[in-house]
Amino acid sequence: MKTLITLRVNGKEHEVNVDPQTPLLYVLRNNLGLKGPKFGCGLSQCGACMVLFDGKANPSCLIAVERAAEMEITTLEGLADENGNLHKVQQAFVEEQAAQCGYCLNGLVMASVGLLNEKPNPSDKEIQAGLYRNICRCGVHARVIRAVKKASAL
Amino acid sequence: MKSTRRDFIKQLGFVSIGFSLLGTACMSNETGENVAESDDSNRPEDINAWLRVMEDGSILILTGKMELGQGIRIAVAQVAAEELNTSPDLVEVNLAETGVTANEGYTAGSRSIETSAMSIRNAAAAAREKLLNLASEKWGVPQSELTLENGTISGGNEKMSLYEVLEGRQLREEIGQPTEIYGKTRRKYVGQPVPRKDISQMVRGNLDYVQDLTFPGMVHARVIRPSGYTSKLGSLDDASLQNFPGFLKLVRIGSFVGVIAEEEYQAIKLSWEVNDLAQWELGDELPAGVPLKEHLKTLDAEVETEEEKGDWESAIKEAPIQHKAAYYKPYLMHAANGPSCAVAYFEDEKLQVWSHTQGVYPLRETLANLLEIPEASIHVKGVPGSGCYGHNGADDVAAEAALLAVEFPGRHVRLQWMRDEEHRWEPYGTAMIMELEAGLNSDGKIQGWKYDFWSDGHSTRPNGEPKTLLPARFLDRDHGVPGVGFKGGAVRNSKPYYAIDALQTTSHIFQGPLRKSALRALGAFGNIFAIECFMDELAHKAGKDPVEFRLDHLDDERAIACLDRIKKMTSEVTPKSREGLGYAFARYKNSASYFAVAAHVHLNDKGIVKVKKMWGVIDSGETINPDGLKNQTEGGMIQAASWALREEVQFDKEHVTSRDWHTYPIFRFEEIPEVEVEVIDRVEEKPLGAGEAAQGPSAAAVVNAVFDATGERIRDLPVNPVEKYLR
Numbered sequence: 001m002k003t004l005i006t007l008r009v010n011g012k013e014h015e016v017n018v019d020p021q022t023p024l025l026y027v028l029r030n031n032l033g034l035k036g037p038k039f040g041c042g043l044s045q046c047g048a049c050m051v052l053f054d055g056k057a058n059p060s061c062l063i064a065v066e067r068a069a070e071m072e073i074t075t076l077e078g079l080a081d082e083n084g085n086l087h088k089v090q091q092a093f094v095e096e097q098a099a100q101c102g103y104c105l106n107g108l109v110m111a112s113v114g115l116l117n118e119k120p121n122p123s124d125k126e127i128q129a130g131l132y133r134n135i136c137r138c139g140v141h142a143r144v145i146r147a148v149k150k151a152s153a154l
Numbered sequence: 155m156k157s158t159r160r161d162f163i164k165q166l167g168f169v170s171i172g173f174s175l176l177g178t179a180c181m182s183n184e185t186g187e188n189v190a191e192s193d194d195s196n197r198p199e200d201i202n203a204w205l206r207v208m209e210d211g212s213i214l215i216l217t218g219k220m221e222l223g224q225g226i227r228i229a230v231a232q233v234a235a236e237e238l239n240t241s242p243d244l245v246e247v248n249l250a251e252t253g254v255t256a257n258e259g260y261t262a263g264s265r266s267i268e269t270s271a272m273s274i275r276n277a278a279a280a281a282r283e284k285l286l287n288l289a290s291e292k293w294g295v296p297q298s299e300l301t302l303e304n305g306t307i308s309g310g311n312e313k314m315s316l317y318e319v320l321e322g323r324q325l326r327e328e329i330g331q332p333t334e335i336y337g338k339t340r341r342k343y344v345g346q347p348v349p350r351k352d353i354s355q356m357v358r359g360n361l362d363y364v365q366d367l368t369f370p371g372m373v374h375a376r377v378i379r380p381s382g383y384t385s386k387l388g389s390l391d392d393a394s395l396q397n398f399p400g401f402l403k404l405v406r407i408g409s410f411v412g413v414i415a416e417e418e419y420q421a422i423k424l425s426w427e428v429n430d431l432a433q434w435e436l437g438d439e440l441p442a443g444v445p446l447k448e449h450l451k452t453l454d455a456e457v458e459t460e461e462e463k464g465d466w467e468s469a470i471k472e473a474p475i476q477h478k479a480a481y482y483k484p485y486l487m488h489a490a491n492g493p494s495c496a497v498a499y500f501e502d503e504k505l506q507v508w509s510h511t512q513g514v515y516p517l518r519e520t521l522a523n524l525l526e527i528p529e530a531s532i533h534v535k536g537v538p539g540s541g542c543y544g545h546n547g548a549d550d551v552a553a554e555a556a557l558l559a560v561e562f563p564g565r566h567v568r569l570q571w572m573r574d575e576e577h578r579w580e581p582y583g584t585a586m587i588m589e590l591e592a593g594l595n596s597d598g599k600i601q602g603w604k605y606d607f608w609s610d611g612h613s614t615r616p617n618g619e620p621k622t623l624l625p626a627r628f629l630d631r632d633h634g635v636p637g638v639g640f641k642g643g644a645v646r647n648s649k650p651y652y653a654i655d656a657l658q659t660t661s662h663i664f665q666g667p668l669r670k671s672a673l674r675a676l677g678a679f680g681n682i683f684a685i686e687c688f689m690d691e692l693a694h695k696a697g698k699d700p701v702e703f704r705l706d707h708l709d710d711e712r713a714i715a716c717l718d719r720i721k722k723m724t725s726e727v728t729p730k731s732r733e734g735l736g737y738a739f740a741r742y743k744n745s746a747s748y749f750a751v752a753a754h755v756h757l758n759d760k761g762i763v764k765v766k767k768m769w770g771v772i773d774s775g776e777t778i779n780p781d782g783l784k785n786q787t788e789g790g791m792i793q794a795a796s797w798a799l800r801e802e803v804q805f806d807k808e809h810v811t812s813r814d815w816h817t818y819p820i821f822r823f824e825e826i827p828e829v830e831v832e833v834i835d836r837v838e839e840k841p842l843g844a845g846e847a848a849q850g851p852s853a854a855a856v857v858n859a860v861f862d863a864t865g866e867r868i869r870d871l872p873v874n875p876v877e878k879y880l881r
Contacts, residue, residue: 019419022417023419026417026418029366030368030417030418035363036358036359039365039492039493039570040491040492040493041573041814041815042573043814043815045573045814045815045816048491048492075359077358086358090358093353093357094349094357097347097353098353099350099353099356100225100786101222101491101492101538101539101540102223102352102356102361103223103363103490103539105356106359109357127823128824128826129823131823132822132823132824134822134823135815135820135822136491137489137490137491137540137543138223138541138793139790139791139792139821140785140789141821142826142829143785143788145823
């Protein structure tokens with residue numbers, strides 16, 4: 001049964017009329033048109049769908065939209081400031097050219113932002129541990145680690 | 155160009171109208187900008203097949219290749235920018251699209267730079283010469299006084315955009331033989347690490363993948379998977395589905411079953427419901443319970459001598475030092491991070507498909523035969539998806555979306571596979587067995603060599619025959635199943651690149667139990683892995699340093715330069731206890747990029763191998779984008795290390811059991827080695843395919859490093875099977 005649910009995403013309130021059990025990811029992508037978060041596994045195993053919940057990076061592919069309504073959600077689209085200036089993590093990923101196909105990039109950027117929110121100056125080992133939930137198949141990991149390191153110094 | 159048509163398409167954003175409205179085809183890049191007409195008379199010999207001068211001052215490059223994450227877009231933009239002395243920022247790229255771009259077959263085999271980029275280079279150089287010539291005639295100013303820069307020609311007192319010089323027409327002249335290639339002489343953009351424009355879009359979430367396409371009225375589909383490759387649908391009581399939220403249609407064609415719903419999550423839930431209702435008859439069982447390595451040897455095989463030189467038999471038999479070894483690689487999966495996806499739209503007997511296929515034209519031909527729709531009525535537009543590393547589910551999902559769209563005309567049908575579908579139904583890189591034997595003379599040089607390998611074919615890409623597409627197996631009409639497919643992929647790099655006077659190479663081609671097709675490097679992965687491990691073993695038998703031993707058998711200066719460089723890069727490395735350093739080398743296809751690699755590994759107390767660092771040296775001839783080349787090479791090294799250490803497709807008697815990232819583990823961040831890649835740029839040489847060069851050597855270097863650490867040879871992959879973690 002569809003229900004009206006109010007979500008707080010990227011600093012704005014959005015009302016959506018959906019089955020409250022629908023995982024947040026589908027609502028972000030299909031109802032709100034936020035295509036940054038990607039469907040990778042639907043099992044919380046790969047991180048492609050990560051968003052920030054109250055500043056913490058977590059997958060959005062299993063959490064029901066009604067539960068997500070209790071939190072402040074930030075997606076990839078919400079990281080840049082109102083003037084379009086990139087978040088330092090986004091900037092560092094561009095500078096390090098830390099992508100190939102880029103399908104996992106949403107998750108890597110969000111997980112890195114989440115990590116730096118908690119640990120502003122992580123070591124390489126802490127970066128690796130912090131991104132443990134993210135799958136990348138192209139093998140850009142080494143660049144990503146450099147990018148997070150760089151972002152932490154910006 | 156007619157501006158009215160252009161504006162019309164722009165208003166629609168991403169083109170979503172029946173192309174009958176627009177003549178044979180319409181075209182747009184992802185933002186709907188720079189829409190140009192296609193032209194049936196496009197001939198690849200002509201400039202306008204590759205390059206269009208746009209009214210807004212930009213240059214539109216038409217490549218018949220797809221962006222797979224390898225960075226082909228920036229590479230072709232750079233070569234065009236160079237020849238036109240115009241910033242790459244002013245160069246847009248239209249990726250493969252039927253009726254619009256040249257038919258360049260598949261984006262595969264590391265050939266995009268060698269073929270597409272070189273065609274574009276020549277077309278752009280020819281365009282420069284024609285444009286300067288035109289301006290010179292127009293203004294009566296000698297060509298020597300004219301300058302072409304950033305889309306503008308100036309000289310004398312004149313200045314015009316390229317579009318104005320052409321008065322709105324396109325360059326239909328033949329490319330011929332341009333007199334100067336700036337890419338060889340100036341190198342303002344070529345050879346530079348020009349950043350990829352798409353990465354700036356990706357970090358903002360502004361880049362549309364095929365998974366992200368949205369059209370007004372678009373509906374969502376899912377397919378219900380059978381229990382196995384040859385299962386037949388028994389009963390399916392669908393009476394209860396009508397009241398299911400969002401239900402639009404159940405499509406059943408023989409044993410092919412799909413559902414269509416208004417919303418994506420409704421389609422997913424519907425597919426779960428139908429999955430519960432469907433009864434399947436299993437069909438043939440898979441050979442579970444027997445070690446696959448043993449099973450493969452029992453299969454009928456087509457045996458062929460691929461190479462034969464000298465009296466290899468006596469050379470081995472009479473050698474003072476003889477050695478033999480057998481190696482194995484399991485089935486490996488592409489395992490794209492984003493499950494395969496396509497959108498299809500059918501109306502008025504015309505079909506449009508948006509796909510991350512590697513070959514828009516071969517897919518179109520195969521869809522035409524599958525659906526019995528004329529090719530001229532099908533338009534396939536290539537839209538990047540998740541990286542594929544070869545032939546994965548891209549074409550299959552496109553065919554499934556098309557089948558469903560034909561049954562549900564008038565609305566765009568989007569189909570994305572779920573994770574378990576991608577893992578369990580894609581065509582894998584086949585398992586292989588590699589057996590080597592050699593004899594060394596008293597100087598420690600190879601005097602006889604024998605190599606036998608067992609492999610399935612390595613490519614069953616769509617080739618016009620419907621059976622190459624997954625859903626064709628389950629339709630009511632019997633299309634058959636693909637056979638061995640492209641055998642040549644198995645033979646790739648089976649001949650050693652080393653100078654050996656007496657040798658024999660023999661292929662044993664079987665048809666294995668699992669679906670298979672091209673996985674990055676094809677047979678070169680297994681062949682190079684085995685040959686390079688065996689070279690290491692022989693070096694040890696000869697009492698020589700493994701790099702020196704290789705150098706003793708190489709007479710190609712470029713190969714020698716790569717190995718010399720890798721030795722230098724690792725000269726300061728001294729492995730500690732339970733650590734080792736291993737090396738490997740190959741020239742991909744024996745004709746493309748040269749690649750030397752070293753790996754530094756560590757073993758923990760459970761015997762689990764971890765790679766600490768890898769070094770690579772790559773010579774791809776003339777380098778177009780050194781950072782792109784490094785990125786591809788680093789990625790190949792990490793991916794190949796993951797294949798070698800972690801990966802193996804597993805199955806039971808029904809079907810594949812590697813269904814997600816837990817049951818098919820690949821490298822995660824904590825397993826990632828440091829990587830360092832150096833590029834040897836040879837401007838005077840041809841650019842060579844590079845994207846697959848790292849695969850085989852990287853796996854061998856890791857395994858050779860394990861020997862250096864432990865004195866034990868690992869010959870079966872993966873090095874760290876799941877069981878090791880359970881000890």
